[in-house]
Amino acid sequence: MLIKERLFTPGPVPLPPQVIKALGQQIIHHRTPEFKKIFTEVREKLQKLLKTEGNIIMFSSSGTGGMEASVLNFFSKGDRVLIINAGKFGQRWKEIAQTYELKVVDYEIEWGKTYDKERVLQIVSEFPDIKGIFVQQSETSTTTYHDVSFLGEVSKNLEDCILVVDGITSVGVYEVYPEEIGIDILVTGSQKALMLPPGLSVLYFSDKAEKRLSKSNIPKYYFDVQKEAKKQKEGQTAYTPAINLIIALNESLNLILDEGLKNLAERHRIMAEATREAVKEIGLKLLSESPSNSATGVYSPAGINADDLRKELLKIGFRVAGGQDSLKGKIFRIAHMGYFDFNDVIQVIAGLEMALYRIGFDIELGKGVKKAQEVILKNS
């Protein structure tokens, strides 16, 4: 019988029909007034998304390329940096920083937890020469939200420090306004809440960060922010851009801005809360102590391998993500980012109940669904 596979993975995420339509078009040339107009519109819409009139550039790369650009352009060899390392992507910040010979103060945090404010203050008082604080606003591997505002305050009070935020799974989920929060560099990627295929990364940088550009002594070519920023202000790119992704981004940004950023964040908050309350009601335990609204990580019940449960879910029609590295087989993750509404949450919770039932977990069907319904009705 027909089973429609539904993606509930934290990237890639389902594409809206408007985006699919924009992708499935004949190509246009990038050195044309037509493309320049679209490119300029996209930049303006990205500025609206981040409530800034500041610097935003795009690279043809996955989000990791954007992360690498943040290190290559705004730091120099030997710079001391603090890494909030609370998961696979915190680890990635550390790897990139070490690749380019930055001195890393590695604040390792148990997976599923967020940072301790006191500990951060201790670290910066011990190392007042810290030139950058690196963090994930939403650490996808552990579905954990890290408060970036506090780090913005800490960074501001240091002599010459910038806050570098991986917003790959937070932009488009939360209201992320770097100038209000004190974020100096913000990276995001196309295949998350921007609802596109992978292949495009977006980088915002503050005026304070901009001053670093001419000072950085790390060599770069493809990911040269100065070169791109100059070109992109003129509506062009240094190298051939991911034309069809940028055209599709114009469509997805229309969807986002038409919904409104407050509504967008509220929708994600409700979807995530409904999911969390439902899985707790079912009797399962959340992975994160500081859960993100991008995705919800859940421990598989005792005696049930999370990957077996995921296979059952897939048979029913839901693709959810597993755990990475040390969490493999222990947890599963349900994404909320992007083109989802409340009914999608109901559907995946019902599916989860059925999968648990099939795999032999003692469950009262409909209990989680009812809880999700209640949360949705109360909040909307």
Place this chain on the structure above:
Amino acid sequence: MLIKERLFTPGPVPLPPQVIKALGQQIIHHRTPEFKKIFTEVREKLQKLLKTEGNIIMFSSSGTGGMEASVLNFFSKGDRVLIINAGKFGQRWKEIAQTYELKVVDYEIEWGKTYDKERVLQIVSEFPDIKGIFVQQSETSTTTYHDVSFLGEVSKNLEDCILVVDGITSVGVYEVYPEEIGIDILVTGSQKALMLPPGLSVLYFSDKAEKRLSKSNIPKYYFDVQKEAKKQKEGQTAYTPAINLIIALNESLNLILDEGLKNLAERHRIMAEATREAVKEIGLKLLSESPSNSATGVYSPAGINADDLRKELLKIGFRVAGGQDSLKGKIFRIAHMGYFDFNDVIQVIAGLEMALYRIGFDIELGKGVKKAQEVILKNS
């Protein structure tokens, strides 16, 4: 009245309907057997395209990213390299090599000409420690073909040298078989003869080049060939791949392999020859002394700015490229790469005649078209 704009630019190039259809689809997840199957098929088809069972990897980046990866992974700081610098893209090899502190022997060649074999032999006898020779097989800025076989021989006879070829506008136009030719590293990009939107680069490397991987002392992260090669052999990528481009590449490689590589190269040869003969018949002069079959560069007639002529052509329905840097306003370029047949050549030549007529050039209409027809009939 309706004017359909036709792209005759050397990248991006028109997309075949099969590719457009593949692009305009809902996304699938990359960590699935379904995607792994497609990814593995694409790798096998790329191997067929290049007649090799060797190493091929893909990056989510424009072609320039692939060029950068060639330098980052197979060389070390201080390595001496010879750059065949005969145009904008030769210049790019030089810039990338210098960015990463390679010692560049810059063999600068007048734009529109190819290298002199004797001069190359002189250079390598003067610098026997050359570790790499960098060249464009087809230098797009000057529409010039450089013989890479000779450089393959030169490279083989040096103690520890590899031949690095930018095949961005030659792969899919010529039969490019790196193992037969002696190419150690071959880069190509999606938006050229592979008939896709930009955003994907492809890198082939020989066993000889592979031995360099562990020795290179240049830092890299996103463009780390060793990491990607290991992952991609297993049907995965280190970072989220450009999923929809890879799925579309499967389609365009089907088209290419179904036509057959000999036919494909022959078709491009005939289209390029027909174009060259036609523009000469019209009374115009070719830019290149060693013309490439990827695109034909033509001098605008005396007293006519090439960019004005291009505007006339665009009004008629043909977008051709202009000259870059020192050639700006002097030349125009008509591409032949990818989804073109003989009738497209006829059409653009007729359009060129009409544009020249309108701009006041003394021309006998139909003369160039007749010449193109003759070349096509004689060759097919």
